[in-house]
Amino acid sequence: MNSLIEQESLFTLLNGTNSFTINNIIFNIVITTILALFIYFVYKKTFSGVTYSQNFNITIVMVCIITAIIMMLIENNLALSLGMVGSLSIIRFRTAIKEPRDIGFLFWAIAVGLSAGTHKFIIAIIGSIILALLLLIFNKTIYFDYCYLLILRGSNIESKDVSDILGEYKIPSKLRMKMTKDFFVEITYEIKLKSIEEDLLIKSLKSIENIEEVHIVSYNGEVSG
Template structure:
């Protein structure tokens, strides 16, 4: 009975984690699979806690089993790591029947996440993809930094005759999003694409 109750509490709070992650996500490419894995991680951790609570021998065996697991997937955004720890914390609390601790703690985390994401948010992130010949590279770079003050190189592919660069930019409230179209007039540039946060191509 308590195991089912623990899983239900973990499921509800896991959904809360997923919703909070989706609302407060500010990156360029939202990963739905990672968000779904957060809820699964919450339920799995709760299930493990239920198993460990039933037997000391199982607890020792589980520690030995987990010690040989190696996770090779790198977490690119440090903020994603906090959501992983949040999901694990909920699983630990729900699995040990500490409902009030994880519920109140999760409410605080949600409030703080919303305040930090929207209260201090003054820009939107986009990706600009430019393809052209090698001679146009320096002109494109200088033009980008003139148009947008916040630019960061994310990828660069060079062949014998062409180059493709990907810059992440942040557009502030007083900046025109369509300014990137100026890059199309540069001699040697073949195409310019801007990708919004949700993956939609703007041009």
Template sequence: MGNEVTNFNDIIKNSFLNQSMFGSLSAIDILLGLLTAFMAGAFIYGVYRYTYKGVLYSPSFNMTLLVMTMITALVIMTISTNVVLSLGMVGALSIVRFRTAIKDPLDVVFMFWAIAAGISSGAGLYFLTLIGAIIIGAVIVILSRKKHTDTMYLLVIHFTEQANDEVKRELQKLDYTLKSKVVRKQLTELTAEIRLKIDNTAFMNRLGDLEGVQDVSLVQYNGDYAV
């Protein structure tokens, strides 16, 4: 048992000592890896811009996806040349902290996609990188074009106390969830989340015609933000 442990330790030591500080990556391998990463990153860039459904499109974040793919490929090519260097780089990268808030969960998917494409291209799996990018991009485009049967809205009503019962009666006809209710002296502000399967806003006219209702507002609601 002792000899086996000694032999194993010798093998590990020899692998570290005999390995050159820099591997045998050729200029062609480096160019192919970076070119494949650029192609995959550019494809991710286009898919993100085409399928973005948020309020404010961020060109800088989209550009980050492209550059992140190439940087990840460069890191993978670097650590693949030497075991000692790879351990040092992993330790250095472990102290990096990303504090940028991600509002849309789909943005996390694009970030992981860019990192995965960079890893595969940096590892020399060029065909896997391109085929995977095409398949994942097609899935995202298909799912993004799928129309939902209903849409969420925020309904905001300002009314006096005398219209309280009539407003409740009209809201009971809708699929709504009470979000907030603020009473300021004689004026009440009510915010409700409603779901509409079709673009039928006739109920707003009925609410607006009620005695004591000052104004009615309807805003499309999508997760954490309003459109």
């Protein structure tokens, strides 16, 4: 008996079903939730920005499950699908998504929801595994060099003094931004820290005259300003 149930579950997972029962609906939502949590884990594991948003990651899970529910509601009903499109068109999204990578995760969640809602579980599973592997590989190789932003604030800061200290510690650096206003100066460098502790670097930089603030921030490849 258990073997028969397992075979039926495997058949449903691979081929889907043409009709909805309570068991089918529960099965669809359970599989969708598992895949949504998988996306949640991958997003958290590969996040490389400055501030991780737990709310956004939970939203990804919600979008995935809601999309699957909508697809089960629509099914093959053309009139219902047109009505659903009309209803959704009145929604206005006010929150701006600054990270292009976050948009990709939203599309991933929607794609999984569409696949699960139309019984194409195998597409959602294989696609999710491939995407996760690619993201883990890219995350490991792109940020291997430990990139950071070094932000210095003060009055009349001499760039040469900063360059001398960075050169002394053999820290690769690139000037990204220099802003001056009256006697106030803010300089931003892209640096790579491998064998030196951040506290030691900060202590050395603060020894430079006129430097009031030293900030080291995780760098994801983009500078605003």
